[in-house]
Amino acid sequence: MRDLPTSLPLRLKGVRYAVGGTTLIPGLDLVLDGRGPTAVLGPNGAGKSLTLRLCHGLIRPTAGTVDWLGPGAAPGRRRDAMVFQRPVMLRRSAFGNLVHALALSGLGYKARREAARAALDRFGLGALADRPARVLSGGEQQRLALARAWALKPEVLFLDEPTANLDPTATRAVESMIGEFVRDGIKIVMTTHDLGQARRIAQEIIFLDRGRLIEQTSAPAFFDQPRTREAAAFLRGDLLC
Ligand SMILES: Nc1ncnc2c1ncn2[C@@H]1O[C@H](COP(=O)(O)OP(=O)(O)OP(=O)(O)O)[C@@H](O)[C@H]1O
Numbered sequence: 224m225r226d227l228p229t230s231l232p233l234r235l236k237g238v239r240y241a242v243g244g245t246t247l248i249p250g251l252d253l254v255l256d257g258r259g260p261t262a263v264l265g266p267n268g269a270g271k272s273l274t275l276r277l278c279h280g281l282i283r284p285t286a287g288t289v290d291w292l293g294p295g296a297a298p299g300r301r302r303d304a305m306v307f308q309r310p311v312m313l314r315r316s317a318f319g320n321l322v323h324a325l326a327l328s329g330l331g332y333k334a335r336r337e338a339a340r341a342a343l344d345r346f347g348l349g350a351l352a353d354r355p356a357r358v359l360s361g362g363e364q365q366r367l368a369l370a371r372a373w374a375l376k377p378e379v380l381f382l383d384e385p386t387a388n389l390d391p392t393a394t395r396a397v398e399s400m401i402g403e404f405v406r407d408g409i410k411i412v413m414t415t416h417d418l419g420q421a422r423r424i425a426q427e428i429i430f431l432d433r434g435r436l437i438e439q440t441s442a443p444a445f446f447d448q449p450r451t452r453e454a455a456a457f458l459r460g461d462l463l464c
Contacts, residue, residue, distance in 0.1 A: 229295025230302040230378050231410060232256040233278060237287035240273055240434075248273055248434040250287070255379075260401070260411035262425035262442070264418075266457060270434040271414040275381045278412065279305045295378075304377040308384040310368030312356035317367050318343065320356045324371050342374035346400055362393025369400050373409075380404060382413035386420065398424060418458070422446060430454050 233255040240248035248270050255261065255278070263271045276282045277289055291302065313320050321339035330338060343349050348370055351363060359367060365385060372380055382401070386394040394417075401411055401424060415421055421428065421442065428445040430438040432453050438445060449455045 230291045230293040232292050233379070234290050234292055235274075235277065235284075235287065236290070238277060238284040238289065239286040240277060240282065241285045246285075246434070248277070248284075251277075251434070251436055253429065253436055253439065255410070255412060257410060259427050260405055260413065260425050261427040261429060262421040263412065263414045263429045263431065264421060264457070265431035265437075268433075269431040271431055272383050273434075274429075274431065275305065275383050275412065275414060279303055279381050281305070302377065303379040303381060304372040304375050305381040305383065306365075306368045306372050306385055308387045310364050312359075312364055312367070314357060315355070316353050317348065317356045317359065318352040320367065321371050321374055325374055328375050338374050342370045346370045346373070346403075360393075362389050362396065365389060365393065365397055366400060369397065369404075373400075373404060373407075377409060379410040379412065382411065384414050384416065386415070386417065394420070418446075430457070432457075 235251050235253040238248060238251040239246060251274065263274060265271050273282070277284055280289065296302070313323060315323065318339055321342055322335050325335035325338050343352050346366060346369070348366060351359060351367070356364065356367060369385070386397050389397065398420065405411060411424070413424070425442045428438065428440055428442050429436065430445065430453070437451050437453050438449065440450070445454065446458065449458055
């Protein structure tokens with residue numbers, strides 16, 4: 224068990240995000256603390272992926288601020304990782320992909336090879352170590368991407384629809400890995416369209432609609448007694464308009 228994340232809370236204050244004159248996120252105020260796992264829910268186009276990308280620093284807000292406020296937060300210190308719906312694998316073996324990511328994080332030759340091996344073994348991927356990563360199945364690649372992220376020892380892991388293209392068996396395998404991350408003390412923030420998955424995994428729900436934060440609440444409260452008309456309609460499967 225790792226210590227609780229020390230870089231959190233992460234605060235988005237007055238965040239606006241626009242592309243080419245079109246405002247996609249009009250103004251987002253959000254605080255992510257050590258509670259969780261957190262599921263970010265909302266209809267297509269609600270701004271879930273953009274919000275994760277803003278949190279992770281992949282895109283910069285047009286206005287407003289994104290700040291890590293915890294006692295362990297320090298400028299330039301990497302404390303979060305992100306895994307995408309379609310993982311990006313380099314043209315090398317599964318093991319080579321992990322070693323490469325660990326090299327970029329600054330680990331020396333021997334340490335990164337040991338850490339890569341440990342990550343593959345920990346998640347039952349040892350048999351895939353020498354296979355070219357790009358020929359692995361979608362489920363195997365996603366598990367490899369998660370093992371690669373875990374090997375970097377993030378405090379916070381952003382997952383953007385990690386099981387969107389996976390069959391039930393691969394989905395279960397990914398959810399089981401997420402469970403292990405949580406037990407390791409990693410704060411999970413994930414988007415999903417699978418409400419069953421959100422119920423299984425999340426303790427906190429962030430519900431977005433049209434780039435706005437509509438609700439941030441505990442998962443039981445969200446599913447049993449949504450406070451807003453938008454959330455209730457979303458849970459009923461109604462189109463939001
Ligand atoms: N680079 C971009 N240029 C223009 N529009 C964009 C860009 N990136 C995202 N958008 C738009 O911003 C809105 C929010 O996108 P985002 O991907 O965050 O939605 P989402 O909630 O993750 O949706 P989904 O559930 O469909 O994946 C969408 O309408 C999308 O088309």
